[in-house]
Structure formats: structure tokens, C-alpha cells
Amino acid sequence: MLLDFLYNLSIYIYVGLLKLIAPFNKKAKLWVEGRNNLFNKLKSDAERRQLRSRSAKVAWFHCASLGEFEQGRPVIEAFRKQYPEYKIVLTFFSPSGYEIRKNYSGADYIYYLPTDTPENAKDFVKIVDPDIAFFVKYEFWKNYLTQLNKCKIPVISFSAIFRPNQIFFKFYGGFYRDLLHQFNHILVQNESSLELLKSIDIDNATLAGDTRFDRVKQIVDNKKDIPVVAQFKDGHQIFIIGSAWQTDMDVLIPLINELKDGTKFIVAPHEIHDAEIEIWRNQLTVKSVLFSDTDEVKDLESYDVLFIDNIGMLSSLYQYAEYAFIGGSFGKGLHNILEAATFGMPIFFGNQSYQKFQEANDLVQLGGAFPVENMEELKTLYQGLKANEKKRTKAAEICSNYVLDNVGATQKIMEVVESVVKK
Structure with a gap:
């Protein structure tokens, strides 16, 4: 009592x-x-x-x-x-x-x-x-x-x-x-x-x-084409930053500014705050555009970073990507990595708050995901995969097969x- x-x-x-x-x-x-x-x-x-x-x-x-x-x-x-x-x-x-x-x-x-x-x-x-x-x-x-x-x-x-x-x-x-x-x-x-x-x-x-594997399999089977993103990609490799927080962008913005290898970036914030997105854009030294402004842009192919300023699109964005960084793990906890994994790509995330997520531990052990401490470590891992397509493809297959094996x-x-x- x-x-x-x-x-x-x-x-x-x-x-x-x-x-x-x-x-x-x-x-x-x-x-x-x-x-x-x-x-x-x-x-x-x-x-x-x-x-x-x-x-x-x-x-x-x-x-x-x-x-x-x-x-x-x-x-x-x-x-x-x-x-x-x-x-x-x-x-x-x-x-x-x-x-x-x-x-x-x-x-x-x-x-x-x-x-x-x-x-x-x-x-x-x-x-x-x-x-x-x-x-x-x-x-x-x-x-x-x-x-x-x-x-x-x-x-x-x-x-x-x-x-x-x-x-x-x-x-x-x-x-x-x-x-x-x-x-x-x-x-x-x-x-x-x-x-x-x-x-x-x-x-x-x-x-x-875990029913999330069934859910992400549904997402693949019912993915939506996004013509604007296909136009933005324009034959380039895409690196998606999904569910991004400020602590994630503190690592990613210097990487984006430093890389000059033709890879394009898509940033999907965890929460949409126009002022925060504007701060991030001002910190970039490369050309960026908001998804909501793409109708007014005639040369979308010339932009390096696309910011997603809406909710609900992220799961279908991954179909266009070759790499993903999933946010949250420099803070309270890692966000969903399975949506990226099911489309097949190497996955990066912060090394601080991912251990309680079984799928993150499994994919790190298998070699499909990579926790990073800072920009320098992320850059080294990314460039190693970028320079070795066979190695990148293997990591991508590990991720997609992991999902299929658990539905x-x-x-x-x-x-x-x-x-x-x-x-």
C-alpha cells in the first residue's frame, strides 16, 4: 500500500x-x-x-x-x-x-x-x-x-x-x-x-x-522519389547528416569546409529551427541551399550542401546517399541508424552515447558503422572509404544485410x- x-x-x-x-x-x-x-x-x-x-x-x-x-x-x-x-x-x-x-x-x-x-x-x-x-x-x-x-x-x-x-x-x-x-x-x-x-x-x-527492422524494410519497399534531391546529386556521391544537433554540426561543418573531393552533403536537422539552420549556413564556406528554396534555384547542381527544412522526408533521402552520419550520439543518445543501414551505406556517429543501442554495437562489431571522437577521426575514416570503393561497398553491404537478416x-x-x- x-x-x-x-x-x-x-x-x-x-x-x-x-x-x-x-x-x-x-x-x-x-x-x-x-x-x-x-x-x-x-x-x-x-x-x-x-x-x-x-x-x-x-x-x-x-x-x-x-x-x-x-x-x-x-x-x-x-x-x-x-x-x-x-x-x-x-x-x-x-x-x-x-x-x-x-x-x-x-x-x-x-x-x-x-x-x-x-x-x-x-x-x-x-x-x-x-x-x-x-x-x-x-x-x-x-x-x-x-x-x-x-x-x-x-x-x-x-x-x-x-x-x-x-x-x-x-x-x-x-x-x-x-x-x-x-x-x-x-x-x-x-x-x-x-x-x-x-x-x-x-x-x-x-x-x-525488433519490429524496427520490419518498419525500415517497409520504408525501402515504399520509398518516395524526390526529384529535387536527384537533381542536386547530379552524379556526385552524397553524404547525409541525419537528425543533426549542434554538437554534431560542430564536427561536420569543419569537415564540409575542408573537403574538396566532389562529395555533396544533405543536412536534416533533428528539429527544424530556422535561426539555427541559418547559423550553420553562415559557418559554411561552400554554397548551400534550403530545400524550401529549391524551386527558385536554376543551377541546383552547383550547390554543395542541401538543408532539409521540413519533417518527414529523411527516411526517403537515404536512397540517394553513399555515406551517412547519424546525430545525437555526442549528446543524449544516438538516433535511428536503421533507416540509413537498410539502404546500404557506411554509417558514422559520435562515440559518446551509442552503446545502449544494440544495432549500433552490432554494426560497429561487424564493420558497417564507425563511432568517431572528432572531425579528424571522421575525416580519416571517410577518406579511407572514399579512396577504396571495394571497402566502402563491403561496409554498405554489411549494413543492408544486417537489416535483412533481422526482419x-x-x-x-x-x-x-x-x-x-x-x-
Whole structure:
């Protein structure tokens, strides 16, 4: 009881703090405002759904943010194809997921997740009335799981990953271990996660793999041609800087200025801030152009750097590239390298914050990816590959084959889903 009280208290405190900083923080403001009148909308949508079809079943998918959504997306789409009679409710915890995917056509209803208080969990489950619930990767909300179990609604966690230092595996982690027992099934990404669960007597677990591989395979199969980029490429090799932060550009801008070997660069910032992009452009000694200005440029082939000032294009950009640098690893953490890998190219990233990403460790060990400390190390590695096409091609094949060798998680997950749905 004490731990329940402390858990619930922490939720209330967290919400209170977000409300305090919301006037001064854009993400906090979106988080708070996105939940205003949420239950009224839930009730209204539920009433309309019941008027259309009182027998319609509901599948609820919850993702923390955009990254988890990309992992969940292949399963959402496979579920919809296999069970078209279900309405799909999709929820997000974070604005970075909801605001970008609030118009996703693969779900019938998309909301922010109400905070995990006992009252919210009870009301949400009662209103939405799901027949099955899915939590993607790291989502373990105590009150929602308790309420779903109380209502005998099957709950599946997929693309989950566990590490020995997580609280579930500490001697004092009993409260959180109990949460894992409330899932009907947990599908994990790797063998070590499966062994960790077995060590705490979680037997309803299966090794399925990472659905992100299925997602990036979908991206390759459905890539969009971008004529402007093809014109910009103009027969040159392309080096893409994907999900770039300031700390990444501190390394890349000197490299771009120093290289005179005909390679062109495409820069896709992690977040679009016009002022920041303008600062980067002013630091370059070569010609650069914004994607939004390319319609007005007659000699696009003469530019050396193309800045992408929109969201949603990056995954298709990689088809034009021979090299990629993926941002984030000089800061809080490496961004998605699998999109670049699936198109086949050597991948570079900072050497500080990539170790917790299994795919980064695997590709470094295999020889397809290269962590770098600074501009000089990046330049040496890049020029070595540039001068040896056979070596570059080998690294590229390592990356693309790595993705192909790991597809199939969605199918394994759907096999478990089928057994649960039939029950």
C-alpha cells in the first residue's frame, strides 16, 4: 500500500511540475494542453462508435513517443489487416509522438494518454472498452495494467528490451516486477532480455526480435522519389547528416569546409529551427541551399550542401546517399541508424552515447558503422572509404544485410496475438 501511495504521489507531482513550467516550455505546454478536455473527447468518440456499431471491437495500442510508434507501426498495420473488424485506438505519452502522428491513417482514434492515476485508468478503460491492449517497448504503467487485469482484458508488450541494471532485476524491485506479471505475454527483442525475465520467473515471454527492422524494410519497399534531391546529386556521391544537433554540426561543418573531393552533403536537422539552420549556413564556406528554396534555384547542381527544412522526408533521402552520419550520439543518445543501414551505406556517429543501442554495437562489431571522437577521426575514416570503393561497398553491404537478416518480428508477434485473440 505504501508503494502504491508513493507511486501515485509521484504521478501527481510530475503533472504539477509540468503545469508549472508549461508557460515557459513548448513541449510541456503541448503535453498539458493536449490533455485538456480529453475525457470529454473520449466519451464523445465512444458514443459515436457505439452508434455506428455496438458490436465493434477495440484494440488499444500505446506508444510513449515517436520512436516507439515506429516500432509499433508494423504491428498496428498487420493487426488491422488481419482483424479488420477491430477499431484501433492509438495513444501517446509524449508530444513528440502525438503531434507528428495525430493524423496517422492506420488508427481510427488517436489521443494523448491520460496520466496514470487510479481514477484516469479506471475511466479510460471503461470508456474505451478495449478487447485487447498493446504496450510498446518501455511502457509499464501500474494503474492501467491493474485496471486492464481487473477487467480481464488481455495485455501484450512487444519490442520490449531489458537490461540487468533496470529496477526489475534489483533486490528492491518487487513493486515493478509485479507489473511484468500483469502482462499476458511479453515479446522481447533479444535473447539476453528473455534470460533476464526468466531469472525473475516471467515465463510468458517470447523472443520475437525488433519490429524496427520490419518498419525500415517497409520504408525501402515504399520509398518516395524526390526529384529535387536527384537533381542536386547530379552524379556526385552524397553524404547525409541525419537528425543533426549542434554538437554534431560542430564536427561536420569543419569537415564540409575542408573537403574538396566532389562529395555533396544533405543536412536534416533533428528539429527544424530556422535561426539555427541559418547559423550553420553562415559557418559554411561552400554554397548551400534550403530545400524550401529549391524551386527558385536554376543551377541546383552547383550547390554543395542541401538543408532539409521540413519533417518527414529523411527516411526517403537515404536512397540517394553513399555515406551517412547519424546525430545525437555526442549528446543524449544516438538516433535511428536503421533507416540509413537498410539502404546500404557506411554509417558514422559520435562515440559518446551509442552503446545502449544494440544495432549500433552490432554494426560497429561487424564493420558497417564507425563511432568517431572528432572531425579528424571522421575525416580519416571517410577518406579511407572514399579512396577504396571495394571497402566502402563491403561496409554498405554489411549494413543492408544486417537489416535483412533481422526482419520477421512482426510475424512472430502476430502469431502470439492470434493465440490470445482466439482465447
